[in-house]
Amino acid sequence: METLISRYRNVSILVAVLFAQVIGLAVQVRRSPDGESTRLIRIWAVSAVTPLEKAIVSLQNGVGSLWHNYIYLRGVRQENRELKEEIQSLRLQQVRLIDDAEQARRLQLLLGFKEQFISRTVAAQVIGASGSPQSRAVYIDKGSRDGIAPDMAVVTADGIVGKVLRVFNSTSQVLLIDDQSSGVGAILEKSRLQGILRGTPSGEVVLEKIMADEDVQPGEAVLSSGGDEIFTKGLPVGVVTKVSRGKDGFLRIRVRPAVDLSKLEEVLVITQRDERAPEVTEKATRAADILAQRLPSVPDKPETPAPNQPVAGESAQSTPSHTASPQSTTAAATKPAATKAVSATAASENTATATHPAPKPAPSQSDAGGKTTAAPAGHVERPQPPSASPPQADSAPAEGKPE
Amino acid sequence: MPIIYTSQDQIEVYRFGIPAAILIPLLAIFLQAFLPMRLPFMSIFDLPLLVTIFFAVVRRNPVTGLLTGAAIGLFQDSLTHQPIGLFGIAKTVVGYGASSLGVKLDVENMGSRFLVTLFFYIVHQIVYFTVARGLVQLTLEWSWPHELGRAFANALLAVALFAVLDKFKQRA
Numbered sequence: 254m255e256t257l258i259s260r261y262r263n264v265s266i267l268v269a270v271l272f273a274q275v276i277g278l279a280v281q282v283r284r285s286p287d288g289e290s291t292r293l294i295r296i297w298a299v300s301a302v303t304p305l306e307k308a309i310v311s312l313q314n315g316v317g318s319l320w321h322n323y324i325y326l327r328g329v330r331q332e333n334r335e336l337k338e339e340i341q342s343l344r345l346q347q348v349r350l351i352d353d354a355e356q357a358r359r360l361q362l363l364l365g366f367k368e369q370f371i372s373r374t375v376a377a378q379v380i381g382a383s384g385s386p387q388s389r390a391v392y393i394d395k396g397s398r399d400g401i402a403p404d405m406a407v408v409t410a411d412g413i414v415g416k417v418l419r420v421f422n423s424t425s426q427v428l429l430i431d432d433q434s435s436g437v438g439a440i441l442e443k444s445r446l447q448g449i450l451r452g453t454p455s456g457e458v459v460l461e462k463i464m465a466d467e468d469v470q471p472g473e474a475v476l477s478s479g480g481d482e483i484f485t486k487g488l489p490v491g492v493v494t495k496v497s498r499g500k501d502g503f504l505r506i507r508v509r510p511a512v513d514l515s516k517l518e519e520v521l522v523i524t525q526r527d528e529r530a531p532e533v534t535e536k537a538t539r540a541a542d543i544l545a546q547r548l549p550s551v552p553d554k555p556e557t558p559a560p561n562q563p564v565a566g567e568s569a570q571s572t573p574s575h576t577a578s579p580q581s582t583t584a585a586a587t588k589p590a591a592t593k594a595v596s597a598t599a600a601s602e603n604t605a606t607a608t609h610p611a612p613k614p615a616p617s618q619s620d621a622g623g624k625t626t627a628a629p630a631g632h633v634e635r636p637q638p639p640s641a642s643p644p645q646a647d648s649a650p651a652e653g654k655p656e
Numbered sequence: 657m658p659i660i661y662t663s664q665d666q667i668e669v670y671r672f673g674i675p676a677a678i679l680i681p682l683l684a685i686f687l688q689a690f691l692p693m694r695l696p697f698m699s700i701f702d703l704p705l706l707v708t709i710f711f712a713v714v715r716r717n718p719v720t721g722l723l724t725g726a727a728i729g730l731f732q733d734s735l736t737h738q739p740i741g742l743f744g745i746a747k748t749v750v751g752y753g754a755s756s757l758g759v760k761l762d763v764e765n766m767g768s769r770f771l772v773t774l775f776f777y778i779v780h781q782i783v784y785f786t787v788a789r790g791l792v793q794l795t796l797e798w799s800w801p802h803e804l805g806r807a808f809a810n811a812l813l814a815v816a817l818f819a820v821l822d823k824f825k826q827r828a
Binding site for chain 2: 305381382390426428454
């Protein structure tokens with residue numbers, strides 16, 4: 254046996270080394286797909302390579318900064334003039350966009366929408382890659398001591414880059430969106446179709462899981478949908494470049510990433526996201542007021558009522574209008590309890606007059622508690638202001654009875 | 657000039673100093689990770705593989721060759737996000753094969769270096785793809801024109817690189 258082994262010593266060692274590696278691979282694949290079982294080896298390798306990468310990148314930035322900021326200043330004045338002109342045109346555009354955005358936020362606020370806000374980011378420098386075409390990952394110069402954690406989104410000003418895969422003390426590994434093991438929830442900007450963005454073995458990026466009967470055109474922008482719970486909704490992902498019909502009943506949509514993933518230098522890691530209702534920075538304006546301004550309305554009532562002013566119901570009845578003004582309905586709802594039965598009926602009539610020109614008001618119904626419930630068809634439910642007292646139980650039968 | 661050794665030929669065996677034996681593979685792995693970020697076309701080269709082949713054919717010792725290949729491959733694996741062992745297995749096979757071939761071939765001339773690198777690049781890719789597909793179930797696309805083109809580019813670079821690395825070898 255010893256003779257046999259010594260005779261085939263080289264082959265025996267080769268088989269033993271290969272066998273050990275195959276067993277190691279099998280254990281990794283079976284036990285821990287996230288690579289935690291090999292963390293120590295990875296830490297050693299990263300610690301050996303990244304300090305040199307950091308030093309070179311730092312030196313490169315220093316020399317580049319010196320050259321561009323102090324030596325090579327040709328054409329800077331011309332560029333400055335062009336940038337100033339661009340700022341002027343962008344300011345004009347910004348005014349219009351701010352107006353639209355505020356209005357959208359107000360409506361979102363009323364509808365109870367919650368948005369995800371990027372509340373904290375960490376800027377990082379890309380210092381190296383994985384060194385394998387089959388593993389599209391890069392290393393950044395920020396790690397756990399900078400607050401980086403796995404599954405954080407990595408973006409640039411142009412769009413999404415990838416997600417943090419592994420975190421070391423002072424560096425992190427970022428999986429790019431063109432890697433075949435990555436997946437990003439994406440949505441087409443115009444058609445609002447949702448799919449999954451994946452990388453292919455050849456390094457392309459494709460949008461999957463969109464039915465073949467949908468109409469998707471090249472040139473359409475792709476945004477993050479937020480469905481993956483890593484990327485905030487609405488971040489630029491890329492542009493559709495080619496659409497073809499796949500064999501599996503889905504479209505094969507090729508996407509050009511918004512970010513040039515082969516030339517990454519600086520990125521932002523989103524370390525904190527908040528989900529909150531949109532803030533309105535201007536003075537609070539109710540959507541009802543906006544709508545009232547846009548709809549045809551009746552002239553306002555005189556501010557100082559006459560001494561022998563009739564009750565609200567009479568006033569409302571005497572208003573020859575087909576559109577309810579918010580003031581009149583609010584006035585009816587805020588009358589004292591003594592006139593509540595009358596004013597409630599009057600308000601009901603007013604509403605009926607406002608929405609339908611029918612002369613007879615439709616009856617409202619009361620539940621067991623005496624509250625006025627669902628108004629019949631043709632009525633519009635008006636939100637009661639906070640100051641309005643709820644209908645009293647004693648007035649309910651009067652309201653509930655049809656005239 | 658014959659490239660196959662006969663029984664009468666003296667086979668020259670070289671060795672490397674410890675700093676060169678450690679720093680050259682480290683530098684190759686570092687450049688492989690660093691350069692493609694700045695020069696994307698550099699990603700077609702596999703510098704750690706070229707260093708593995710060079711060390712194997714110059715040392716002409718199969719055990720040293722396979723161990724060097726395994727060490728370089730495992731180091732390269734640990735920088736990727738994939739399981740460790742894919743490059744390790746492929747470079748172990750290449751290290752063993754190149755050093756075994758180095759005993760029989762004259763790998764001092766440029767032509768044989770070009771052919772050896774061309775051949776072992778293809779061997780490396782075949783082993784890598786087989787293991788990646790069979791064991792790890794990665795989806796990889798094999799394209800002969802693509803792989804032959806890369807093999808040709810690596811072989812050309814190997815001729816120049818080996819000439820530089822020759823400066824570090826010492827007669828054993």
